[in-house]
Every structure is written in C-alpha cells, then in structure tokens.
Amino acid sequence: MKKMEEKILAEATILPGGVLKVGSFLNQQVDTVFMKEIGEEIADLFGDDEISKILTIESSGIPIAISAGFAMGVPVVYAKKNKSSNISGDCYTTPVKSFTHGDTNNVVVTKEYISPDDRILIVDDFLAHGSALNGLINIVGQAGATVVGCVAAIEKGFQMGGDSLRAKGYRVESLAIVDEMTDSEITFRRD
Numbered sequence: 074m075k076k077m078e079e080k081i082l083a084e085a086t087i088l089p090g091g092v093l094k095v096g097s098f099l100n101q102q103v104d105t106v107f108m109k110e111i112g113e114e115i116a117d118l119f120g121d122d123e124i125s126k127i128l129t130i131e132s133s134g135i136p137i138a139i140s141a142g143f144a145m146g147v148p149v150v151y152a153k154k155n156k157s158s159n160i161s162g163d164c165y166t167t168p169v170k171s172f173t174h175g176d177t178n179n180v181v182v183t184k185e186y187i188s189p190d191d192r193i194l195i196v197d198d199f200l201a202h203g204s205a206l207n208g209l210i211n212i213v214g215q216a217g218a219t220v221v222g223c224v225a226a227i228e229k230g231f232q233m234g235g236d237s238l239r240a241k242g243y244r245v246e247s248l249a250i251v252d253e254m255t256d257s258e259i260t261f262r263r264d
Contacts, residue, residue, distance in 0.1 A: 074114050074248040077226065078261050080107065081249060087256055091229070092173060093199075099226060100133035100198050111248065112140030115196065115224050118246050119145070122221045124194045126150055126187065128213065130169065130180055130205050133198040137226055141196055150187060152180040152209060165215040169208035172201045172232075182212050189217035200225035200247060203234025210243070222246060229254070230262050 086094040098104040115137075124145055129138035130152045142149040155178060156164060164181040171178065187193070195209045206223050213220050220243060228235045228247035231254065238245045250262035 074111075076107070076110065077249040080104075081227065081251075081259060085259070087254060087259070091232075091254065093227065093229070093251065093254065093259075095198075095227065100136075103136045108136055108140045109144075111137055111226060112142075112144035114248060115141040115194075115246075116144035118224065119194055119222055122194070123192050124221055125190070125192045127194050127196050128152070128182070128187070128209050129196045130154070130209060134196055134205075137198055137224075138196040141194070141224070145194075150182060152182045152212060154178040154180055156181045165212040167208045167211040167215075170202075170204045172199075172204065180208055180212070184216070187213065187216040187218050191216070191218040192221050193218050194221050195223040197224075198226050200228040200235050200238075200245070201232040203237055206234070206238060206245075210238075224248075227251065 084097045088094050124147055127138045127142050127149045135151055138149045163184045166179050166181045168177050169180050193213050197205050210220055222244035225247045228250040230250045230252045235245045251259055252262040253260040
C-alpha cells in the first residue's frame with residue numbers, strides 16, 4: 074500500500090533499538106480516515122476468502138481489525154493480554170512475547186468466540202519476529218479453526234517474522250514492508 078509507505082516516511086520516527094514509532098497515525102492517535110482506507114485494502118486482499126472472523130491482539134491491532142471487520146462485514150475477536158475477572162469460562166491461551174515491551178503475556182480468548190468452523194483472518198499493527206501472529210495462529214489451532222491468512226499494517230522484513238510464516242505456508246500480506254531501517258533512513262521492500 075503506497076499510502077502506508079508515504080505515511081511512514083512523513084510521520085514515523087525511528088527510535089533506538091529498531092523501534093518504528095507510528096503513534097501519530099496508527100497506534101496511539103488513530104487517523105480514522107486513513108484507518109478506513111486500511112480496512113478497505115484488507116477487504117480487497119481477502120474479500121474472496123470467505124472470512125468468518127478477524128482475530129487480533131490487544132491493543133494496537135484493534136483499530137485495524139475493526140476497520141477491516143467493517144469493510145468485510147465480519148465480527149472481530151481480540152486476544153486479551155491477561156485473563157481478567159470479566160473473562161469467564163474456558164479459554165484458549167498461549168504465551169506471546171512483545172518485541173516493543175520486552176515481556177511475555179499469556180494471551181487469552183474465551184472459547185465461545187472461536188469455533189472449528191471459523192475461517193480466521195489474523196490482523197496486527199506490526200509484524201517483527203512473528204511472536205504475536207504465531208501466538209494467534211496457536212489459538213486458532215487450539216479451536217480447530219482455519220487460518221486463512223495474516224495481515225500486518227507494517228512488517229519489519231529485516232526481523233524475518235513474516236518470511237518465517239510464509240515459509241510455513243501461511244499467506245501473509247503486509248501493507249508496507251520495511252526491509253532496512255537505520256537511525257535516519259527507511260528502505261521498503263519491492264516485489
């Protein structure tokens with residue numbers, strides 16, 4: 074998505090440790106007009122795949138997933154980073170390590186929200202090492218449902234998570250793939 078690349082170049086900040094800060098439009102302050110376009114792009118990519126639900130992880134993936142859910146007319150389920158008092162009954166659970174925060178959370182989804190007949194599209198804001206997407210794939214597998222594909226708004230191609238998932242046979246689409254990132258420059262992958 075050319076517009077995602079343009080937005081990154083115009084508004085993102087590169088922080089130490091390989092962190093790409095996109096808080097001005099994607100994951101702290103949300104550019105709602107741009108988010109609508111993101112949802113429509115995801116619907117264009119997966120509109121013919123009979124998606125029954127979109128799965129994401131809290132919190133930054135939620136606006137993207139909801140935008141795609143609106144565009145595709147399907148419900149959105151999100152994995153919570155910890156089991157809280159408002160989660161009752163049996164849950165699917167898996168550990169997910171956060172690249173940005175450097176910690177591991179046991180993410181949970183109540184079993185009633187994913188069933189074996191679901192065809193799931195997994196959506197997240199970033200794809201770096203692939204921990205979040207692999208964790209969500211694990212949850213879908215626990216439910217006996219089908220992973221139709223995965224979408225990341227931004228993939229850090231140099232951290233190999235997307236390529237690893239593709240090598241396992243998953244369809245992974247990213248709206249922008251950053252192949253190289255220095256303190257002052259971003260290079261996008263070209264097909």
